[in-house]
Amino acid sequence: MTSIAGDAAGLASFRLAKVEALVFRVPVEQPVQTSFGIMHDRPAVLVRVEDTEGAVGWGEIWCNFPSVGAEHRARLLESAVAPILLERAWDTPEQAFDAVSKRLHVLGIQTGEPGTIAQTIAGADIALWDLVARRIGQPLWRLFGGTNRIGVYASGLNPTEPERLAAAKRDEGFRAFKLKVGFGAERDASNLRGLRDLLGDDATLMVDANQAWDVDQAAEMARRLADFRLQWMEEPIPADRPWSEWVQLAGRSPIPLAAGENMRGHAQFAEALSTSAFAVVQPDLGKWGGFSGCLPVARAVLGAGRMFCPHWLGGGIGLVASMHLKAAVGGAGYVEVDANPNPLRELLARPYPAVVEGAVTLCEEPGLGVAPDLDAVRGLRVKHAYR
Incomplete structure (x- = not known):
């Protein structure tokens, strides 16, 4: 079989x-x-x-x-x-x-x-x-032929006082951080300036526009934000725009482009990988595919020389599943961990994995290795x- x-x-x-x-x-x-x-x-x-x-x-x-x-x-x-x-x-x-x-x-x-x-x-x-x-x-990471240590980043830094949350996450062990942008050029740049000043040159920073701009707006914002040395700019334009627009934007952007949470199906991911647009590919295993769909995609992403970083912004079971997905294939990249307070993250995945120096080590328990505390x-x- x-x-x-x-x-x-x-x-x-x-x-x-x-x-x-x-x-x-x-x-x-x-x-x-x-x-x-x-x-x-x-x-x-x-x-x-x-x-x-x-x-x-x-x-x-x-x-x-x-x-x-x-x-x-x-x-x-x-x-x-x-x-x-x-x-x-x-x-x-x-x-x-x-x-x-x-x-x-x-x-x-x-x-x-x-x-x-x-x-x-x-x-x-x-x-x-x-x-x-x-x-x-x-454990699933071993069943899929992987290793159990993976990088993680603190995601979902809101545009209101992002430095406060970033400082807390840095103290918890995170070394990479993603800011929400698309709230006006001056506000976005000011927030990134504050984060870079707080976290220093060694911290990894990314931004997520959540499909906020058209191609020209995204290209202009990429030019304005390039000095902040960003790992990637995520979904700067609507995910359903033609591949030609993504390719055009990639050619104009000094910041690598990331997308994938709103892609669905093997054919769409294959088409995305056939372009030169995406440096980082981010399927969400709770939106499409689970392990059965997303693990082959992850292997294809690495085979194409791109960075594989699972998307997740929800409860603890999906988060730990995303960690196993990344652990299964390895390679450069990170798993997204929502930085905002959410009891459904920790309480639905007991024992919750700890972040140490920007990484998580998954346990040896079978399956996901966690279960919800229903009481x-x-x-x-x-x-x-x-x-």
């Missing part, structure tokens, strides 16, 4: 007895700001799968936007994805991923929600891989009323 985990990974067929979604929300004092919207609370949708022998696996579905999206994704998982997963036994998680994706393809077209459906499938795939790895007693988050759970 051939698998993304190799020919002799010790995988065995499994049959599921339960597939369920758990929705959580936690209010935050400081909203999370992007150039296109604000998060006034932090949601998370976990996927829990259990096989007929009692083994359990955990996954997570990306659900940050729109603000009502978490409950909807939970209902989609339980109404559309779960019945297919429960129909039969599966030889590998990839087999299930491919089958569910094929079965729900037309539904995605009909509803106009191919992305949302892909997100629910992705969260289920993460859970299936966690389940399988726990069954055979292997601690009981008061944060939201009923989504599918059943």
